[in-house]
Amino acid sequence: MTQPPRISKLTFGRNASPIGIGQARPTLSWRYQQDDSTEPNWSQKAFELGMTRPGGKEKTYRVDSGDNVEIAWPKEESDISSRERVQVRVRACGAKSGKWTEWLEAVVEAALLERSDWSAKVVAPDVVPPANLAKRPFHVKTTFKVTTAAKSARLYATALGVYEISINGKRIGDHVMAPGWQSYNHRLHYQTYEVPAELLVEGENTIDAIESMGEEIGVMAQLELDGKVVAATDTNWEWSYGALLSSELYDGETYDASLAKTREWRPTKTIPLPPKASLIAPEAPPIRPIEDITPIELITTPSRKKILDFGQNLVGWVKVRNIPKRHKATDRVVLRFAEVLDKGELGVRPLRSAKATDYIYLSPDEGIKEWEPKFSTHGFRYCEVTGPAELLDDYKGNFTAVVVHTDMERIGDFKCSHDMVNKLHENVVWGLRGNFVGVPTDCPQRDERLGWTGDLQAFAPTANFLYDTGGFLSNWMHDLLEEQLKDNHGVPPLVVPNTLMFGNDPKPFPQAVWGDVCVLTPNAMYDAYGSKAILRESWEGMAAWLDKGIPRGKNGLWLNPWGGFQLSDWLDPRAPPDDPGAAMTDQYLVADAYLVGIAGVTASVASILGLESEAKRYTDEHARLRKAFQAEYVSQSGRLSSDTQTAYCLAYQFDLLDKDQWPGAADRLVRLVSKGGFRIGTGFAGTPAILHALAQAGHLQVAYRMLQEKGCPSWLYPVSMGATTIWERWDSLLPDGSINPGEMTSFNHYALGAVASFLHQTVAGIRPLSPGYRKFVVEPRPGGSITRASAHTITPYGRASVSWKLTNGTMKVDVEVPPNTEAVLRLSGTEEVVGSGKHAREVKYDAPKPWPPPFYDPPMRPARKHDTLAE
Template identity: 30%
Template sequence: MKIVNLKTNHITNPLGFDLGKPSLSFITCETTASKQVAAQIEVALDKNFSEVVFNSGRSEEIDSLAFELPIKLETRTRYYWRVTVWGDNGDTATSEVAWFETAKIDEAWDGKWITPDWDNKIHPIISKEFNIEKVIKSARVYTSGLGLYEMNINNKKVGDEYLSPNFNAYDKWIQYQTYDITDVLVQGENKVDVALGNGLYKGRFGFNSVENIYGEKFALICEIIVDFEDGSNLIINSDETWKARKSKVLEGNIYDGEIYDSTFEDTSIYNVKEIGLGVDKLKARLSLPVKIKEKLKPVQILKAPEGEIVLDFGQNMVGWVEFKTKAPKGSEITLQYGEILQEGNFYRDNLRTAKAEYKYIANGEEVTVRPYFTFYGFRYVKVDGWYGEINVDDFTGCVLYSDMEVTGHIETSNPLVNRLFLNALWGQKGNFLDIPTDCPQRDERMGWTGDAQVFSGTACFNMDTFAFFSKYGYDLGREQEKTNGMVPMVVPAAGLPGGGSSAWADAATIIPWNVYVQYGDKKILEQQFESMKAWVDFVKKADDDSGSKRLWTTGFHFGDWLALDGTDPAFPTGGTDIPFISSAYYCYSSMLVAKAAKVLGKEEIAKEYEKLSNEVREAIRDEYFSKNGRMTINTQTALIIALFMDIAPEEKRERVANDLREKLKKDKNHLKTGFVGTPYFCKVLSENGSNDLAYTLLLNKDYPSWLYAVTMGATTIWERWHSVLSDGKISGTDMNSLNHYAYGSIVEWMYRYMVGINPVEDTPGFRHIKLTPMPDYRLKCAKAIYKSAVGTYESEWKITDEGNLEFKFVIPFNASASLILPNAKLENVKVNSKSLKETKLNASQSSENVIVELISGSYEFAYFPEVPYIKYYGVDVSLGELVSNQAVKNIIEEKLPMIVTEDMLERSGHQTLRELSFAPFSPVTNEILEELDNVLNKIKIDVMI
């Protein structure tokens, strides 16, 4: 038995975070035990646990998903903790020691905000020299800088994070960071240098590219506390004794990049002055550190037709390029960043006004160079002014994103689907840089609520996002304080007026609920509950003010943004009636508030909002459904939302599902949905008897589809279904990001339905799941590994050449699963090479499926599925010849749209088909087979002639 993943507030060994009431979590693995029967948590002030401040004793009440530590935390104190677990088979183990360290809890600030006494546009370095004469025991610095800062002590970078103090609503709160500087201080003379940059605090930012959104001046606050072995300490606070000098960073902002002149020398020392920012907004950090998480080398150096030298990193990524150079003094090297080539040449017009470049003026020394206060979204980098022969070894792509563990992985037999999964993951990496940005490259990079909301389910599978979304939710709640609960379009609002759009603002309810279900820690609901409720109250007031119809018909809304069925290309809100979308989200968010209230023990509030949700649902049904269940809005998105959000009356769901199938058939089995309909499309199909159509949407390769972008060489998710046209030309420059993760929400369907790993709301955190893999014959196999909050799940299936289905599952310790084996007969199923009926597993037969209750362990199931499966053996005839017969073509196109795939048609010109196969999980009935067989028998001779 082993205990791993010890986290405090879902962070490993957090230093200087605002912890509130700490939530401790851990995972038990490597044991034959199935359940935890007891656990013990010990907390001490030292690693040896001689100064214990909490000991739970052996307890049956400790939940590994979230144990709230019932002690009062002291300021600036490190706490060590460990866990002991007892299993139901007698196994026991004690973990390694983890720790967390508090920041300045309710402690006054002696440091002052200081700023250079010069022009606000000059980038400063603020410094302090001090002497240490005693033996150092430990040292910490508590600091923040505006807009962005980077600290060096004795010419060594402090910490391994970048772009601090991160991005938040600076007008509401300012984060400060804590660093352990014990190892960078020395006895004798020490010097601290803090370089400051613009960031979004005072740099060019937002739709109007305004400057000074939150402030006009660079500023620094700092407290250094050095504890000595003799029990004394030294405190160095920022004040007017600090000095400033001009930085070699001459210009810079997030959109345009940075200019660094290493030849610049200004030996002048300037005074600093106190600036009246106050300390009431200062708050210990919530943001995860932004780190260099990966490094990539260029895959090739291109000589473009126009003579440009372009580095290709093979992957659309976010961060910057670090390079080595020994260029002569005064020479200028310029890097320009872009996402795509056009006709083989470097291109960046889709970045709009963002220059996205880095200029370095060399001083003649051999150095390694990188930016300080900016970042880029790119795959290609144009290099100008390079000295000497250019070599890939001189360049390194540094991939930046918030420090989150990657927790999920999916792989299938289809390499295009595998690349689609990676595209969504890379889109998350690139856009989860402290806030969930919509795009990381152009003159925007804002925390759009709609994008974050629709992708949050996928995000929680791909990475451990609890702390990330907790910080984003805190910002969102703070932005609501002066808007009567309205949620802005972007968070932080960054001076952008307006908000309150359905689906976008519903991030206030949907994200916290998704996070709670995923991780099983109600701390997120406790933090966000007033925000959730305030948002629904805002909508209800708009409803009440317009007549209390329990429909949401007022205000501005994005609708089904970027859907393909709209009539206004200039403002693509889609063809679905906006009041229907808004009212559906009104109903949905009200129910989520009710659910959250119930989890938190707020029973009366739960009843109130459940009642409100039901009233809205009935009003929508009255307005948008006929008495026979036909919807008055015949769009893909309207039908999807009606099913997903339980708007359709229960007795009419089959009618709505049939209408969706018919609508999809008329649309030639291609999606036309935007930001609202797309995330739920495949889920709804799989849940309502059309799993085959879900796979069709997934596997379509022509426009519009997910795989179209993959076939066009995309390595991240695009903003639009046709961001790049089939001839390789970019479709437009106004709003065309090639790293825009929203449509990557298909990956949640892959986790939940393709491989079937479904959390259950009543047992959140994957303590118990519905294991519902849904294979399709067009994939030979699929496998997922998911490191959940309770432990690692594995789900794998494959279809053998003989048509058998084989499954492999791993259920982690202290977890269970209700497995549904599709199209199975109990007597035919084998598990771990034995007949299922002969085992002690709790199994039952439904009309089409076998249901098995699983506990912790590894399982292999196999059976022949109970679905039509025949082979038609005919003469050697190419598929192209076969489908050229109109009678066959009619049957295939009208009744078997998934049998003849695009892949098969592509091969038909140069390969013959000796057999026509109908595999498991294809939509074949005996009637269709008989009809097709009759036609084939009639045309054999004709085809050969």
């Protein structure tokens, strides 16, 4: 007998945890899980919510609806108040059988929703430190009494800078780098911690916090037992320096073990919060240590240095164990970090001014059982170690790399029969992990690590398939919107938080592709997660960018003032190392292609939100801009004024050509790709679209041939050179093993990893047809030398997956469709709509011919061989 599916997860808003949420009326969403006994073709026709408030009885609400994403808080229920805990249950009824699922229960608890809930003040040292101690981390502490056992204990805390808090010597929570990096002048995050009852003792207790980073750093903390404040930062707290002498994100940490027990305590002073900043309980998950990695090798360099190879380029730090006590004054442990080796030595030139070095000064009294940084991360594969020889005698036992990033739920993956393509996908995932650390950074190792908007805009659809980025990216988008609308007259910053200065002006200059993040990324999140909320929250920024942020000429396209600069197709592989913006594609063609695209997306968003007049206005504007683009850049035959890979793939991405122009455009794109030896000719703007464009143009095998190219520049060239992440430049490492001479040479930059969306959507063949995969397509399109592939993602409804294998012209396909959704199976020219459950199909499949496709060569040139094809 079949049963309804199981509700496997109940969430409140986009909050990673239901404890300490910042919304008084959170939406509710739940996802389903099925197994072999689950009723097939199951859909929801109704649901019931049970809600129990403190001291009250459960109220139950039945709603006749098939929706299970972003369900509104019941109208009959009052707002959740600060600190209030509400028990919520949900179950759903099947449309066909009428059977109800089992109940799933969760508890949601509000954080401090009003500024008046805070009695704590921001405290800092009472003296202005001398210049050499200006950014030295400091401790603050106080004591408090506990007279009776508490049913619940909550710690609310934030900092100007970063902090860590302990009670009675035990660290609270497992967050690191809290409260994260935000647009502090507008939004300051605070954390809610559940304090374990066993940490508190009857009588006197001690709470201690350590803070670091920032121009003026301070901490604000409030401990409550059963809702009553028992300790809150104020001038009764004391401060002192400790064993941590310095802590810098770029430079590393310096720790002196001999100072660990030496403290001189002084009174604190209070400092103000940024006057316009809101205190925010973030939806984003915290940054946490995620994984430990043991070194695979101890290398002795030509200069006799000792370097640990962890086998993987990662972000985090190195934990050191069994550090001996000091025997002579010079005894210390020095850890230096880099992503690559350069002529056998640590390759530090790409770090630019970042020192990326940790110092541990030893104590003459006792050794250190275990040490790791508190407030610094490094991007590295290699760690050079200087220190007592006995540490390296057991290097696998004494050194561990700790992988650190925002703790998002992993929801997607991809595998295929091609080992190098699998490695490419794995590198994409590691690039995401290394750069999604509080904010989506461009790179994690050098003196930058900024939230570049263009990088994220290119990569967001890929990220959304692989991880649940809903809370993480929406939080960052809120920072972007605050700065765009309040500081920059509708212009999105190039980086968020905005730390760039152009001369004496902090306001950014308008940039296509980068600024377009305010339109394209919320829309990508809507496609992935079905969240209308992110569209509503982003709407003002979308309209402001189109209406007043973009400088326009008389034809409505981007104004091209003398000397006007666009980042455009940044890092086109033909750009010289010292001029990464010197792309082959006209920068204003790129800008205007994106402008047409975002006008169309904005029109669609207005329609989704029910904004009828705005939808008509932007629809009309999209049509006018498309016509203006064609007049400016397109010939009658479909040839573009910039005859480049990027120009044509943007034409496909944003539907810029008329029907009779597509054949000519397709011919030019294929000719450019094959004439170029199937190697990449695109930068940041074109790369996410190039393989999709080739497949859309009817040249699937050309797309596969480009995917499987391993000569430089290509996606598989870094794989052939031993890369374990995505590089910033196609040739960050040159074929002779030397580092690219360009000043910007990162070995962990996720933007070019946007190619993974082609692996998910075309190779495996799974993509959404309606928001959140409520309806999705399964259309695997085998090609190249790939004979099997699989992919899955956990949608807001449950797990959607596809797996196929091609043998002797027969393709066997297995599909999983989550409950309350349906899939369109497009297999070898057939189309079939199926409901939830597991489905197996077997069809004849003939890949397009020929494979490999020919080069485009003039008659007098000898025919080229496919020597660099990765089979």
